[in-house]
Each structure stands twice: as structure tokens, then as C-alpha cells.
Amino acid sequence: MPSLPRPSENRHITLPARQATVAAETDVLVVGGGPAGLGAALGAAEAGARVILAERYGFLGGNATAALVMPLMSFHTQAGEFERTGTLNLLPDDHGPGHPVIGGALRKLLERLVAVEGAIAPSRDTGFVVPFDPEAFKLAALELLDEAGVQFLFHAFASDVMRSPDGEVEGVVFETKSGPVVIKANSVVDGTGDGDVAARAGAAYDMGRDEDDLVQPMTLMFRMGEFERAAFENYVREHPGQWRGVHGLWELVEKASRAGELDLKREDILFFGTPHGRELSVNSTRVTHVSGIDVFDLTHAEWQSRKQMAQITAFFRKYVPGFEESYPIQSGVQVGVRETRRIIGDYTLTGDDLLSARRFSDVIARGTYPVDIHNPTGKGTVLRKIPEGEAYDIPLRALLPRNVDRILTAGRAISGTHEAHSSYRVMPIAMATGQAAGVASALAAKNHRSPREVPVDLIQQELMRQGANLGDQELV
Numbered sequence: 001m002p003s004l005p006r007p008s009e010n011r012h013i014t015l016p017a018r019q020a021t022v023a024a025e026t027d028v029l030v031v032g033g034g035p036a037g038l039g040a041a042l043g044a045a046e047a048g049a050r051v052i053l054a055e056r057y058g059f060l061g062g063n064a065t066a067a068l069v070m071p072l073m074s075f076h077t078q079a080g081e082f083e084r085t086g087t088l089n090l091l092p093d094d095h096g097p098g099h100p101v102i103g104g105a106l107r108k109l110l111e112r113l114v115a116v117e118g119a120i121a122p123s124r125d126t127g128f129v130v131p132f133d134p135e136a137f138k139l140a141a142l143e144l145l146d147e148a149g150v151q152f153l154f155h156a157f158a159s160d161v162m163r164s165p166d167g168e169v170e171g172v173v174f175e176t177k178s179g180p181v182v183i184k185a186n187s188v189v190d191g192t193g194d195g196d197v198a199a200r201a202g203a204a205y206d207m208g209r210d211e212d213d214l215v216q217p218m219t220l221m222f223r224m225g226e227f228e229r230a231a232f233e234n235y236v237r238e239h240p241g242q243w244r245g246v247h248g249l250w251e252l253v254e255k256a257s258r259a260g261e262l263d264l265k266r267e268d269i270l271f272f273g274t275p276h277g278r279e280l281s282v283n284s285t286r287v288t289h290v291s292g293i294d295v296f297d298l299t300h301a302e303w304q305s306r307k308q309m310a311q312i313t314a315f316f317r318k319y320v321p322g323f324e325e326s327y328p329i330q331s332g333v334q335v336g337v338r339e340t341r342r343i344i345g346d347y348t349l350t351g352d353d354l355l356s357a358r359r360f361s362d363v364i365a366r367g368t369y370p371v372d373i374h375n376p377t378g379k380g381t382v383l384r385k386i387p388e389g390e391a392y393d394i395p396l397r398a399l400l401p402r403n404v405d406r407i408l409t410a411g412r413a414i415s416g417t418h419e420a421h422s423s424y425r426v427m428p429i430a431m432a433t434g435q436a437a438g439v440a441s442a443l444a445a446k447n448h449r450s451p452r453e454v455p456v457d458l459i460q461q462e463l464m465r466q467g468a469n470l471g472d473q474e475l476v
Contacts, residue, residue, distance in 0.1 A: 003303050006296040020173060020180035023153065026052045027445035028438060029185035031158045031172055034062015035427040036411025037191030038141055039434025040441070042105040044189070045148040047462050049442035052183055053145065053152045054174055057333065060141035062193065064427055065134040067336035068221040070281040071272050072110075075102040075428040076128040077368050077389050098128045101366040101391040102428050104468035105435045112140040120275055127245065131274045131281070156181060158192060161201045169201050169406045186445040187406045189437045194293050195341035195413035203401035205341040207291070209418040214376035216338040216422065217288040220305030222331040224271075224280045224316065224323070232322030246272055252319045262315045265308060267379040279329065284312050288377055292337035301335045338374065338425060345415030347397035354423055357390035362456045363470050364436035364463060365394040367429040373422045386423075393471065394424065396456055399437050405450040408441060410434035432468065439463055
């Protein structure tokens, strides 16, 4: 195996002590520039805080741009319409019914993207998902931060927290080309996706499913160009049942597999349209039994997924009508990671909470995306829909790491079970929990408190002022 093997656990050396540059002090420090971090930075800035966002890459967007997780999944009630059979319709021209349950920062981003033709507005024909262009996403995110007055530091990987003499977290240490850098803050929003900052601060966490601790598989996504829509639609019409909305091609997969030309690790081919008519976003690689917080597993996943990508692109060109002249335009900067740490909070969201569309008086965000568990051991995906026309609440308590102050989690690292995580991990919900974490952090700084001490009703009032959707139930 070409990837570096994991070393023996008893091989360690002691590194010398070092100094770090204190780069800045701020009210709110947001770690991670993905959807959760963007929501947090925008929410905190609009609430009046001084905000710095630190990001490991040289661009914003996180999984949306680095891992090419395209499109944004549905944040509307009555989702799932995309699973209709019949003619492929990737570029709808109508905006049919559907009730969004997320607004605020997400709405600002989508309005910006649609205005520059960098995204397609959600509609019934897209199943209320939002196809977008990752380059347009990067620029729109940067513009929104600029306009909000958010400062940022790129090429900065969070490696540790800094504590005061009495043990309180008062900043984060970043590894950079300029050496270690510290940013001090009244409170920190962990938008790393992996709960890196909260874990370094001592927060407890869970990983994987209860029976064996296995997490959902990783996927390298990629974009294919020179797609001939008419030829593919002819194939779909002539082979009913072989394409259902965004996935299928079972007969062709079986034929290529029998010929020894394809070893597909998931159960079918899955791809989505983009704002460009001759381009598709492909989500068909799958790497199991790997951990996204283990550098050796990540290395293995990159190696495996790129080998799978080569097989899949060759399969498209040889077997699938409409792909004869197609080619891969771009793959993710890194493999896409669905699940790692779930930081244990003051409340743990459960699958039952989601599937019963449970309401909470301390709601700070809502979701409608199904429970969507990609098999941690191989083929197969479990889908369980939220009740029709309903949404579930996410309580503030799920963002507050148990026994840790001055840090809030946002995005897929919030407190929940393996089942619940499979829904709230998607990017629109991550952006909504991020906005809530940012608002809570800003109000904490304004009132010289820790985020846990801020009254929930003040957070809810500010979120609604910013256009967030908290439903119509009685709040705190």
C-alpha cells in the first residue's frame, strides 16, 4: 500500500517549547470558513460584534468549495420530490411550491449567488436543492464578509487552544507559514466540522454509531464537463426505471462490473446538475472504515477515492450515453468527510426528535432534511423522511459543549446522535446553526458574559431580527 502506515502508538518524542505571535484580539473568533463559519461570522457581525474568521485554506466555503459538495441540499418542507422517475430535468425554469425553514445568512448568500447566475433557485423540479458554482460561492462568501466588516486570516490551521492562568479558554493557536499565531477572543465558534477546537478545550465527544463506532463513509466529489443532455434523456426514455431523478444506471453498472471495468463502492451512480448546462456534479465514490480525524486514514481515503474516480469517469465515457466526450473538470481539494466528532452538549439531539418533528422552546435553527445514513461498511443508504410539511427544531443547548465555557459548536459537530447527525450535517442547516452560534457569541461579548449565560430569548430575538426562521411555536 503506497500510503504511509500508521506508526506504533508508543513511538513519541518531546518537542521543544515555542513562542507564538499574538495576531489580534476580538469579541468573536470563528474557526472555519465553511457554511457554519460563514453563518457564524455574519450573525456575529450583524449583532454588532468585532469578528475574525480564521480558515485553513486560501478561500472560503469549506466542504462546498474545497470538497465540491454540490448542491446545497433541501431546506424546504415536503422535500424529496427529486426522486421522481422520468425525464432528467436538471435546469428548471419554474419556482414551484415548498416552504423554506431556514432564512437569515443562508438567504443572503443564495440571493447573491442567484443574482450572478452562480446558483439555481430551489424549486419543485430540483427537489428544492440548490445547484451552485463553487467559484461563485467563494466570491459571494468573500463579498458578504467584506460588507459585514468581518476580518479574516487564511492559511491558518487551528491546532490548540490558549488558556488564561485560571484555565479559561481565551484564544486559539493556529499553525501558519509565519509560525504559530494566536488570536484571542471573548468567545470562539468552532466551525471546523470536526469539533477540533472544542475537543482541544477538553469537551467530550462521540463518534460513529453505537454498535461499532463506525462513521459514515468519505466521498470525493468531482465535476464532469461536455455532458450531452439530449443523448442522456433519450437513454432515460428508452430504459424506464434506470434513472430516478438524480441516481440509477443499475443495468449499466452491472454490465461494466461483469466486464471487470467498474468496482462501484456505492449502490448506484449519483449526480446532480450545476448552473452550467453541460456540466454535472458527481457523488459516486465511497471509502469506508476511515476516520476524518486520523491523518493516516485521510491519506488512505484520498488514494482510494481518486482511484475510484478514474474508474467512474472511464465508465461514463464508455457505457453512458451523453458522456462520450465528457471529462473530469475538477475534483475536490480534499475528500469529503461526512462524520467525525459529535461534541456532547447540554442536550443531545436524537433521531426520534427529528422524525417526530420535535419542537423546543430554546430553538435557534430548524431542519427538514431526511435522516440520510450512508452505510459505514459498504453499499446502501438509509433514508427516513421528516413528516410531510413539518420541520424539526435544533435547541441552543445542542451548541453548548458540556462543561466547557466560551466555546460554541456549529455545523456537523453539534451535539446529536449518529442518526440525528445524518440530517443536520448538511450545509444549509450548518449555516443556520452557525448563525445562531455567532449571535450567541456576539451577545455574550456585548454583555461581558459567557455564551451559556446569555438569555435564550435575547438570542432568539436577534436571530429573528436577522431574518432567521424559528417557526411559529411559543419561544422562551
